[in-house]
Amino acid sequence: MKLEIGRIYIKDIQLGNETSVKNGVLTVDKTSLIAKLKEDDRIKDVKIDIAKPGDKVRIIPVKDVIEPRVKISGGNNGFPGVTAKPAQCGEGRTHVLYGAAIVTVGDIVGFQEGVIDMWGEGAKWTPFSQTYNLTVDINVVDGIDPHTHEETVRLAGLRAAEFVGQAGKDITPDEVLTYEMGSIFEESNKYPNLPKVLYAEMMITQGLLHDTYIYGVNAQTILPALLHANEELDNAVISGNCVAACDKITTYQHQNNSTILDLYAQHGKEINFMGCIMVPEHTTLAGKMRASDYTRKLVKMLGADAVVVSEEGYGNPDSDLLIICKKCEKEGVKTVLITDECAGRDGMSQPLADTAAEAVAVVSGGNVSHVVTLPPADKVIGNAEAIAVLAGGWEGALLEDGSLQCELNAVIGSTSEIGYHNVTCRLY
Amino acid sequence: MSDGFKVLYYVNQFFGQIGGEDKAGMKPEFHSEKIGPALGFEQLLKGEGKVVGTIICGDNYFNENKEESLDYILNLVKNEAPDIFVAGPAFNAGRYGVACAEISRAVAEELNIPVVTGMYIENPGLDTCKQVAYVVSTSDNAGGMRKALPAMANITYKLGKGMEIGSPEEEGYIARGMRKTIIVEKRGSLRAVEMLIKRLKGEEFETEMPMPVFDVVQPAPAIKDLSKATIALCTSGGIVPAGNPDRIQSASAQKWGKYDVSKRDALNAPDFYTTHGGYDPVYANEIPDRVAPLDILKELQKEGYIGKVHEFFYTTTGTGTSVSNAVKFGTEIGKELKEAGVDGVILTST
Numbered sequence: 001m002k003l004e005i006g007r008i009y010i011k012d013i014q015l016g017n018e019t020s021v022k023n024g025v026l027t028v029d030k031t032s033l034i035a036k037l038k039e040d041d042r043i044k045d046v047k048i049d050i051a052k053p054g055d056k057v058r059i060i061p062v063k064d065v066i067e068p069r070v071k072i073s074g075g076n077n078g079f080p081g082v083t084a085k086p087a088q089c090g091e092g093r094t095h096v097l098y099g100a101a102i103v104t105v106g107d108i109v110g111f112q113e114g115v116i117d118m119w120g121e122g123a124k125w126t127p128f129s130q131t132y133n134l135t136v137d138i139n140v141v142d143g144i145d146p147h148t149h150e151e152t153v154r155l156a157g158l159r160a161a162e163f164v165g166q167a168g169k170d171i172t173p174d175e176v177l178t179y180e181m182g183s184i185f186e187e188s189n190k191y192p193n194l195p196k197v198l199y200a201e202m203m204i205t206q207g208l209l210h211d212t213y214i215y216g217v218n219a220q221t222i223l224p225a226l227l228h229a230n231e232e233l234d235n236a237v238i239s240g241n242c243v244a245a246c247d248k249i250t251t252y253q254h255q256n257n258s259t260i261l262d263l264y265a266q267h268g269k270e271i272n273f274m275g276c277i278m279v280p281e282h283t284t285l286a287g288k289m290r291a292s293d294y295t296r297k298l299v300k301m302l303g304a305d306a307v308v309v310s311e312e313g314y315g316n317p318d319s320d321l322l323i324i325c326k327k328c329e330k331e332g333v334k335t336v337l338i339t340d341e342c343a344g345r346d347g348m349s350q351p352l353a354d355t356a357a358e359a360v361a362v363v364s365g366g367n368v369s370h371v372v373t374l375p376p377a378d379k380v381i382g383n384a385e386a387i388a389v390l391a392g393g394w395e396g397a398l399l400e401d402g403s404l405q406c407e408l409n410a411v412i413g414s415t416s417e418i419g420y421h422n423v424t425c426r427l428y
Numbered sequence: 429m430s431d432g433f434k435v436l437y438y439v440n441q442f443f444g445q446i447g448g449e450d451k452a453g454m455k456p457e458f459h460s461e462k463i464g465p466a467l468g469f470e471q472l473l474k475g476e477g478k479v480v481g482t483i484i485c486g487d488n489y490f491n492e493n494k495e496e497s498l499d500y501i502l503n504l505v506k507n508e509a510p511d512i513f514v515a516g517p518a519f520n521a522g523r524y525g526v527a528c529a530e531i532s533r534a535v536a537e538e539l540n541i542p543v544v545t546g547m548y549i550e551n552p553g554l555d556t557c558k559q560v561a562y563v564v565s566t567s568d569n570a571g572g573m574r575k576a577l578p579a580m581a582n583i584t585y586k587l588g589k590g591m592e593i594g595s596p597e598e599e600g601y602i603a604r605g606m607r608k609t610i611i612v613e614k615r616g617s618l619r620a621v622e623m624l625i626k627r628l629k630g631e632e633f634e635t636e637m638p639m640p641v642f643d644v645v646q647p648a649p650a651i652k653d654l655s656k657a658t659i660a661l662c663t664s665g666g667i668v669p670a671g672n673p674d675r676i677q678s679a680s681a682q683k684w685g686k687y688d689v690s691k692r693d694a695l696n697a698p699d700f701y702t703t704h705g706g707y708d709p710v711y712a713n714e715i716p717d718r719v720a721p722l723d724i725l726k727e728l729q730k731e732g733y734i735g736k737v738h739e740f741f742y743t744t745t746g747t748g749t750s751v752s753n754a755v756k757f758g759t760e761i762g763k764e765l766k767e768a769g770v771d772g773v774i775l776t777s778t
Contacts (some may be wrong), residue, residue: 419617
């Protein structure tokens with residue numbers, strides 16, 4: 001499977017009368033985009049705005065972040081199985097508006113939406129302070145139930161990304177990255193002496209606003225599934241969840257999964273990277289046992305020497321993470337985990353909800369309860385008061401001068417468990 | 429020099445140059461001069477701080493008269509009002525270590541004065557004070573004095589100058605157990621891949637998160653006769669009275685609440701709802717009993733299957749709540765339930 005990602009560097013963003021990229025400046029036709037999104041009759045109102053790195057702008061409450069792209073050849077444009085007809089992802093050529101992002105905002109659906117600050121202290125804690133963001137603030141029609149509300153906003157974000165991505169269709173990319181891998185047999189023949197490595201990506205799939213979709217299939221319903229490393233990098237996986245903002249894997253992070261990219265970078269050098277196992281996180285013990293057994297089986301069937309396991313969320317999924325670790329280590333498969341910590345606001349609490357002696361190689365994305373104070377913004381996109389009810393915020397978290405005091409819990413992507421950000425914890 | 433920070437020093441009878449085991453019964457005394465390690469200590473403060481006195485106490489006396497000794501010493505510390513309190517180092521001396529630890533903890537917790545001490549990693553006093561004091565890691569005997577004092581003095585200097593204290597490895601103290609959130613150069617996935625490759629090559633690697641050690645709670649004995657038992661309802665599912673009067677957080681709870689349900693048959697909507705931020709609230713808000721089943725408990729009470737439902741129901745939010753807060757909540761709620769004569773608890777989680 002061969003995928004070419006053509007990066008078109010975006011250096012600025014503006015609203016205008018056409019949707020285009022010229023000399024790295026992304027222009028978005030606001031009126032047409034709003035009209036396009038309002039084709040969904042569940043949407044009452046859409047507000048479009050922009051936020052650039054360094055602007056004293058706060059975006060809250062953020063639901064999802066999506067990278068605008070367009071398919072040039074192979075597969076289908078958009079998100080196959082969701083916004084487009086089913087097609088194979090991971091092949092052909094995709095153009096990416098690299099440096100731009102669609103950020104969906106709007107009335108609270110659950111409690112688990114987050115904040116992005118584009119400047120200063122807050123900018124350090126979220127990777128999405130570095131992207132040129134097009135914010136899509138969606139109001140749904142009255143009387144809609146929360147699940148339909150979530151779906152409406154989710155699809156609107158994906159459609160907006162598709163709409164904006166079209167601007168890259170006829171542009172010559174600044175850089176073309178090639179991701180190519182043959183069958184596992186071919187690769188193993190090519191690199192007989194390199195250790196075989198799999199990536200097991202756990203996904204929140206607990207239903208009720210906590211779902212992830214692969215080719216449009218709700219991953220709650222699947223047994224752990226094997227994906228070629230290219231597929232997720234090419235729109236096969238999307239986020240449909242309202243898990244705590246700090247460690248939810250946004251759609252953007254699926255599209256640019258840093259664990260896949262960093263393993264890919266070592267393929268053929270230090271390791272033989274064989275692919276991704278998509279592991280659903282269930283709420284029941286039976287579900288956890290089934291998913292972990294099946295994961296171990298795939299790891300063994302494929303003859304892996306090592307596996308990287310990443311988590312999504314915290315609390316009961318900590319158990320899934322450690323059960324998978326125990327089972328793989330017991331089979332002699334070297335396991336590295338990526339997680340984050342619930343160590344309390346003072347950092348003095350034990351960081352995980354479960355423990356396993358086998359978990360000897362763990363990367364930490366930081367403490368979700370670490371409290372940050374974010375200075376007042378010149379402009380708030382969305383609703384600053386939402387912090388009172390967000391996970392990681394509290395009543396009174398919005399101070400009188402407009403400063404925000406909250407846990408990292410509320411900051412999008414701050415404690416990423418796919419290792420997308422550079423926060424961690426040290427023992428002091 | 430007079431403007432420098434003030435350090436008050438604590439040593440036992442031996443390091444206080446009073447005497448050995450024969451003097452271990454001496455009562456605590458305050459000396460306005462620098463004695464024993466305190467003498468060299470001041471020279472290590474780079475002229476920025478001074479040792480204003482030395483408290484000396486016999487190890488036996490302290491351990492046999494803890495409360496009285498602590499009272500006396502705390503009063504002395506209060507009067508001298510140092511900026512930093514320094515004790516030991518105690519190396520692996522048991523009684524001296526316990527004295528240093530107890531005093532360190534009291535000074536840090538009750539007087540809110542930063543404390544620096546030194547101990548061998550196996551000193552029995554260590555666990556008492558390492559969370560609240562900087563305990564420099566020392567050798568197991570006084571031969572390590574020349575290494576311990578500069579490290580203790582360096583931390584004291586930084587505390588006195590209001591400088592940030594670095595990591596345990598940098599500063600030489602024993603980790604306090606705090607998980608400090610920091611920003612590093614490399615993203616997490618890259619660190620994971622590098623760790624993996626080191627592991628595969630059989631090279632040394634270091635986990636970023638040593639696994640927590642859990643305490644084990646013994647299950648209570650079974651209730652023999654439920655029909656005479658009082659059962660309390662408790663949940664971490666965030667069910668609260670409408671308006672969330674105690675403002676229990678939607679995640680990372682800092683408190684719990686208790687509410688009188690003696691006159692209710694159920695936790696009906698809209699009188700109750702969930703404030704929990706970790707699950708979809710739709711179905712819980714329709715019928716809060718789905719999370720905290722007061723309705724069923726009351727039915728069981730009517731049928732006589734259980735004796736009585738406790739008049740208060742207890743609630744908090746489980747999601748993202750630190751284990752230390754959970755332990756605290758559990759201890760507090762458990763104590764109340766015990767005192768109220770409750771025999772059993774239905775604890776629901778989400």
